[in-house]
Amino acid sequence: MEVKRPVLRGERIVQRYGGRTVVDVPEIEVRAGEVLAVLGPNGAGKSTLFRILLLQEKPYAGVVSFDGREVRAGDTSVMRRMGAVFQRAYLFDGTVTANVAYGLRVRGIDRAEVSRRTTSALSLLSLTEFAKADVRTLSGGEAQRVGLARALVLEPELLALDEPTLHLDVTVRRKFREDIERVARSHARATLLITHDPADAFALADRVAVMEGGRIVQVGTPSEVVLHPATAFIAEFTGAELMLHGVVDRREEDLVQVTLSGGASLWAMAPDARAVAGSSVHVAYRPEDIVLAPAGAAGETSAVNRFDLTVEAVVPAGALVRVRLAGDVALTALVTNRSMTSLGLAAGSRVSASLKAAALRAYPAMA
Amino acid sequence: MDLFIDTGREALRMLFGGDPYLWQVVLLSLRVSGIAVLLGVLIGVPIGTAVALARFRGRPLLIALIHTGFALPPVVVGLFVYMMLSRTGPAGGLDLLFTTPAMVLAQAVLAAPYVAGITLAAVQAVPRDALMQARALGATRTRAVLTILREARLGIGAAVVAGFGAVISEVGAVMLVGGNIAGKTRVMTTAIVLETRRGNFATAMALGLLLLAIAFTVNVLITRAQQGRVTWTNARGERPWR
Numbered sequence: 001m002e003v004k005r006p007v008l009r010g011e012r013i014v015q016r017y018g019g020r021t022v023v024d025v026p027e028i029e030v031r032a033g034e035v036l037a038v039l040g041p042n043g044a045g046k047s048t049l050f051r052i053l054l055l056q057e058k059p060y061a062g063v064v065s066f067d068g069r070e071v072r073a074g075d076t077s078v079m080r081r082m083g084a085v086f087q088r089a090y091l092f093d094g095t096v097t098a099n100v101a102y103g104l105r106v107r108g109i110d111r112a113e114v115s116r117r118t119t120s121a122l123s124l125l126s127l128t129e130f131a132k133a134d135v136r137t138l139s140g141g142e143a144q145r146v147g148l149a150r151a152l153v154l155e156p157e158l159l160a161l162d163e164p165t166l167h168l169d170v171t172v173r174r175k176f177r178e179d180i181e182r183v184a185r186s187h188a189r190a191t192l193l194i195t196h197d198p199a200d201a202f203a204l205a206d207r208v209a210v211m212e213g214g215r216i217v218q219v220g221t222p223s224e225v226v227l228h229p230a231t232a233f234i235a236e237f238t239g240a241e242l243m244l245h246g247v248v249d250r251r252e253e254d255l256v257q258v259t260l261s262g263g264a265s266l267w268a269m270a271p272d273a274r275a276v277a278g279s280s281v282h283v284a285y286r287p288e289d290i291v292l293a294p295a296g297a298a299g300e301t302s303a304v305n306r307f308d309l310t311v312e313a314v315v316p317a318g319a320l321v322r323v324r325l326a327g328d329v330a331l332t333a334l335v336t337n338r339s340m341t342s343l344g345l346a347a348g349s350r351v352s353a354s355l356k357a358a359a360l361r362a363y364p365a366m367a
Numbered sequence: 368m369d370l371f372i373d374t375g376r377e378a379l380r381m382l383f384g385g386d387p388y389l390w391q392v393v394l395l396s397l398r399v400s401g402i403a404v405l406l407g408v409l410i411g412v413p414i415g416t417a418v419a420l421a422r423f424r425g426r427p428l429l430i431a432l433i434h435t436g437f438a439l440p441p442v443v444v445g446l447f448v449y450m451m452l453s454r455t456g457p458a459g460g461l462d463l464l465f466t467t468p469a470m471v472l473a474q475a476v477l478a479a480p481y482v483a484g485i486t487l488a489a490v491q492a493v494p495r496d497a498l499m500q501a502r503a504l505g506a507t508r509t510r511a512v513l514t515i516l517r518e519a520r521l522g523i524g525a526a527v528v529a530g531f532g533a534v535i536s537e538v539g540a541v542m543l544v545g546g547n548i549a550g551k552t553r554v555m556t557t558a559i560v561l562e563t564r565r566g567n568f569a570t571a572m573a574l575g576l577l578l579l580a581i582a583f584t585v586n587v588l589i590t591r592a593q594q595g596r597v598t599w600t601n602a603r604g605e606r607p608w609r
Contacts, residue, residue: 056503074502076502076508079502079503080505083503083504084503086496086503090497090499092501092514092517102506103504106505107505150504
């Protein structure tokens, strides 16, 4: 497969504040035509990395290249080839139009052209009716759309978004995410998205770089990151919200047999070779991977792990139902309403829970 | 009480009668304080902006010094400028003592800390994101700083108002370095001192009223300039609450 050449690239980027290393990234690149998401929890160093890549801040060490050429922090000519939207769009005092036109004005573009491009950017983000409005009268979502229009009007080679949905409420966030999805690929050569929200990253990105403690711990397509998380942290962070803990009994190729702290035993995949016999591990599973059947049922044989458990509670979760199970092992399953009815699930009832070994991942506990 | 009524009536008569002495004093006051504030702005705005945006060692000390400038007694500034300009002083050769440039100089020294201090606060109140945002949209460093100043313009307007208020009403500095020479360096405040001592209460009160009226007018003009571009419309550009 041909790898497109990077629009923006960072190499050996290190940033230190007061002797503390907050970013240490050997390599990161945003390739032509792609949306790269940098995903990580608060304090992972994402915004610092963002400022460095956008030439807003000088790194302690490392090199940033744009379009194959090494560039320096504060280089206005290179900064003019990028368009950025920050966590909270800082809108300048004045009208929506004046804000969208700002970047064009500082480039000394002539009035007619400014007006033409501004009008089209406003219409692209459904802001035409707000053109003359004072920015202080806008809602959070509208303000963020002005921020996006202001960056897109510049026809940037790189569109850079730092947590653009962070301060928006849920419904507005979804709408804004759709706006980004609609315009990013068509209006910029490449997009860099910083986010702490896996939903943003997986919905928008072609590749996801997961960041933790200042380092990038995994880079891959959204499905690679979700299905084959490199560390327990990534598994947990990307939605394998549930973890079991235990000690490895034996290892057979990529599979390990684990005795859980509650006494139950199960088989799981362990891609990390450090999960050897005798080592303690975290085992991650996704609640939707648990198959429930009536207690004592033979079940499918391909499911290596089977437990007979008692339903502790049934909690509605939107279209699905979350079933808390107790017994040799405590599990949470996610089933449809229909399954719940057909299985007659209620607090106190007995069920058989199956989990394929392939759906379980064991990670060394020290990772 | 009769004294106040009679004096007030006489003062109004002088004001509206176009007393040449009165107006000459007023015009000189406006010229001296106007130029002084302009100089104060030229010195104070860049200093206030630089201190607000830059991070360097000794910054808190510099801020404390600027704020101490708010409490500068005019008579002490007058003394300092007097010594500088006196025949034996370092700038004695300029022969500026008892001239209007000396008064402008003293008042500019008084106005600059006000302008710098209030500009500093105003610029600092603009979120740092604004600078980063302006740069990210392609503004050069200078253009980005100008954008910040525009964001801070209400506060900078207040700085000008405060600076003007401080100098138009001070008497100590202009008295010392100007000498209150009739027709040459006599301004409203020094004239009020003199006329009061002479017992010409009507003239003094007319000047006092004018001083207040000027301060008021200048403030109205600056406030209008400050607020003039504020557009009170809702998101759809309407003004439902007009």
